[in-house]
Amino acid sequence: MKKPPPLSPELEALLAPHRTVLPVAPSVEARAIARAAAALESPGAAARRVFGGTPWVFAAAAGVVLALGAAAYAAHSWIAAPAQPAPALVQPIVTPRASEPPAQVAAAPAPDDAPEPIAARAPVHSKRTLGNVGNVGNVRKTNAAPVPATNAELQLLRDAREDVTRGDFARALAVIGEHVRRFRNGSLVEEREALRVKSLAGLGRREEAQRAAAAFHARFPHSVFLSTFERMKAGQR
């Protein structure tokens, strides 16, 4: 079989500068090698696919935990207030949260100007894709267990990200503040804090951006966003 014709000069000029393989950052390399070495040590875990694996085990476990929690809450309500009419039959069962006493859940209709109905904060689904975004190497040091992202939480961060993309960093910070207020320990904290660093840097508040980046690094030492910060930092020099 004959050789293919040579590349056109136009394509050759375009591709030639990219033939060199650039070395990856040492931190990224170390992380990748550590992950590979860890996969060698525990091949069972390594066999699990990173993308689109089988989340049914987690979904089933979460379902059991939620069902037990709901049953315990219903039993508690029934035992604690036997004289009252049975509200549990008509009230929606929401995920019990440590920060929200049951009284709030069973409270009468919220005022119209309430920021968000409590039910909206309950997990809407357990698709693993929700929490998959940029969570590689995520280490959460908060005491509260991560809560699945709700549509409201997601929408807020989408808004903030769009603001960052548009260059409206001040508005992005406002949205981030709103996210802190409503979802302090939500499941997208890592993404929120990364956006905060970008917004502060975009506003030229370098010291605050550096502090936020340092805090981010301490909280999420394996985050993929760290390389983005490194690039931003290199670009500012």
Next chain:
Amino acid sequence: MGSHLLLLAPPPAHMIRKDPVLEAYQQEISYVFHALRWLGARPSEVEDLAQEVFIALRRSWPHYDASRPLRPYLFGVAFRVVSMQRRKRKREVAFASLEIRDSGASPDEALQSKQARAMVLRALEKIPLQRRAVLLMHDLEEVPMIQVAAALSIPMFTAYSRLRKARKEMEAAIRRMSP
């Protein structure tokens, strides 16, 4: 969500078991990242996909002919990993909108070389992955066609056909982007 493996700090070098696949991977880690990026992986996905490449490489290592160069073989593995991931991404809810990507105004992208790279990547995006892989292997990586065909498990005729089409598509995409 992240595996517990991700929480591990990098183990000291002396604790990493000697493993030929790991050694090869370690030696070519930059190339793996390079190949994945050119195959169209998003920056936020590259590390996960590199891990997938390692796992696939380990699985297929007994079939690797050590007398042949490793890079074309690695490229073939990376191509399969990216193809599989794309098929899955189509079925899953896309959350790309949450990715933090450098905006066009960032200082990095203002650099000439980055702009050129971005332009090539944009042009490559217009080429279907199967043809793009052939073009990248042959025209960017300068891998002989016989090895391209072997790495991608396709007949030589198919490889040539894909290369010819991919070049045309690339040229057309560049022409469309040029002012």
